[in-house]
Amino acid sequence: MTYDTTVAIPDPASARDAYRQHARTWLQANLPAHMRADSLEYRNPTLAECRDWEAAMYQVGLAGMTWPKQYGGYGLSLREHLAVNKEIGALAMPDSVSSISKELAGPIIMAVGTEEQKQAFLPAILEMREYWCQGFSEPDAGSDLARLRTKAVQEGDSWRINGQKIWTSGAAKAHYCLLLTRTGVVADKHRGLLMFAVPMDTPGIRVVPIKSIDGKDSFAEVFFDDVVVPDSARLGAEDEGWSAAIRVLGIERATNRMYRPWRFECELRQLVQACKSDPALSRLLDDGYYQRRIGEVVAQIDAHKGLVERTVDLMMAGEGIGARGSLTKLYWSECHQAFASLALQLVSHVNPGSSPLARRARKHFTTAYLFARAETIYAGTSEVQLDVIAQRILQLPKDL
Numbered sequence: 513m514t515y516d517t518t519v520a521i522p523d524p525a526s527a528r529d530a531y532r533q534h535a536r537t538w539l540q541a542n543l544p545a546h547m548r549a550d551s552l553e554y555r556n557p558t559l560a561e562c563r564d565w566e567a568a569m570y571q572v573g574l575a576g577m578t579w580p581k582q583y584g585g586y587g588l589s590l591r592e593h594l595a596v597n598k599e600i601g602a603l604a605m606p607d608s609v610s611s612i613s614k615e616l617a618g619p620i621i622m623a624v625g626t627e628e629q630k631q632a633f634l635p636a637i638l639e640m641r642e643y644w645c646q647g648f649s650e651p652d653a654g655s656d657l658a659r660l661r662t663k664a665v666q667e668g669d670s671w672r673i674n675g676q677k678i679w680t681s682g683a684a685k686a687h688y689c690l691l692l693t694r695t696g697v698v699a700d701k702h703r704g705l706l707m708f709a710v711p712m713d714t715p716g717i718r719v720v721p722i723k724s725i726d727g728k729d730s731f732a733e734v735f736f737d738d739v740v741v742p743d744s745a746r747l748g749a750e751d752e753g754w755s756a757a758i759r760v761l762g763i764e765r766a767t768n769r770m771y772r773p774w775r776f777e778c779e780l781r782q783l784v785q786a787c788k789s790d791p792a793l794s795r796l797l798d799d800g801y802y803q804r805r806i807g808e809v810v811a812q813i814d815a816h817k818g819l820v821e822r823t824v825d826l827m828m829a830g831e832g833i834g835a836r837g838s839l840t841k842l843y844w845s846e847c848h849q850a851f852a853s854l855a856l857q858l859v860s861h862v863n864p865g866s867s868p869l870a871r872r873a874r875k876h877f878t879t880a881y882l883f884a885r886a887e888t889i890y891a892g893t894s895e896v897q898l899d900v901i902a903q904r905i906l907q908l909p910k911d912l
């Protein structure tokens with residue numbers, strides 16, 4: 513598939529909304545029907561198709577908007593990032609196959625990486641030449657990451673790494689792992705944590721895929737058995753690991769996939785259109801119960817948009833995200849999970865004689881429902897977000 517990447521990228525200062533308009537026009541003209549989840553022509557896109565699509569988006573200025581120009585970015589502000597995300601959300605396009613690279617690894621490399629690391633890694637991420645995975649969670653360290661055991665021992669100019677990670681999304685396709693290790697003992701907790709950029713083809717790394725409830729092999733266990741990396745693979749200084757990890761988690765909770773409420777609205781539109789296309793499902797929409805539930809969803813989408821826009825305003829004003837990320841994470845995951853249950857309830861009435869759009873919606877929302885079970889777990893569980901809100905935003909004492 514080839515895309516039109518010859519279009520001129522507008523100067524955002526040229527006209528109000530110029531960048532958003534550019535994103536809308538290009539995405540609508542170029543997104544193939546077989547990659548639109550709400551199209552009857554949809555078929556699961558391959559990794560290569562997603563890679564080519566995202567590489568084309570980057571070439572026309574729809575990725576790397578806020579990254580500095582010297583590392584391949586467009587040197588724009590979060591305003592343009594938000595404007596583009598609104599248009600990405602408005603179309604039922606595939607989620608990025610490299611969001612961990614672009615939204616977690618990239619920002620952390622920019623924050624703590626050396627100049628050589630920035631030059632080596634950042635353009636390759638934007639050009640979709642290299643994917644990253646995030647090796648934080650372990651069998652005994654998820655919510656409480658400070659219990660992680662994967663050990664890094666310095667041996668002259670290199671490090672020897674032993675341990676195990678789990679739930680590592682995209683590990684099987686990743687070229688690099690953003691790996692969190694410890695140099696001391698578990699009792700040191702937040703001290704002595706060290707982050708690495710580990711090439712996934714280093715001898716001693718074993719990736720064992722885990723099948724998730726939606727039938728995909730999207731995450732894995734990753735074993736590190738006497739893995740030796742040079743000191744140049746270290747990201748940041750010893751003891752910087754914890755603050756770097758917290759920064760990654762803050763980004764993950766607040767700004768990762770900023771398009772979410774707009775995509776949520778797009779999914780609601782898809783659901784309602786599918787119901788309207790079928791006489792039996794259409795009758796359900798006349799039912800007060802479903803009308804009230806859908807009304808709630810509309811209100812939640814609006815509030816969610818407000819949360820995202822407020823976060824952008826605060827960041828533009830120079831404020832850190834801090835614990836605020838937990839509000840956004842808690843809200844979108846709980847609301848979207850409830851919506852996925854409602855959608856499943858509606859599409860469970862679809863049968864082989866239903867309209868084609870209704871049958872397409874049944875497939876889509878059954879998968880969405882299964883994946884939504886994970887939404888209140890990954891990037892920090894709802895219980896953990898509630899603790900953060902209680903203790904860090906409301907300043908309530910720690911529950912003993």
Ligand SMILES: Cc1cc2nc3c(=O)[nH]c(=O)nc-3n(C[C@H](O)[C@H](O)[C@H](O)COP(=O)(O)OP(=O)(O)OC[C@H]3O[C@@H](n4cnc5c(N)ncnc54)[C@H](O)[C@@H]3O)c2cc1C
Pocket residue numbers: 645646647648649650651652653654655656678679680681682731886889890891892893894895896899
């Ligand atoms: C789809 C998916 C993708 C993921 N991708 C990645 C990835 O790419 N990289 C990565 O490193 N990790 C990844 N994870 C792991 C994820 O970050 C962890 O699952 C999550 O942090 C929870 O940790 P845990 O599974 O060990 O559960 P636990 O921490 O053991 O929690 C178990 C239960 O106890 C509750 N609990 C724990 N502590 C508290 C507390 N203090 N107060 C109240 N309740 C508490 C939790 O809310 C939860 O209900 C992914 C997870 C999923 C589901």
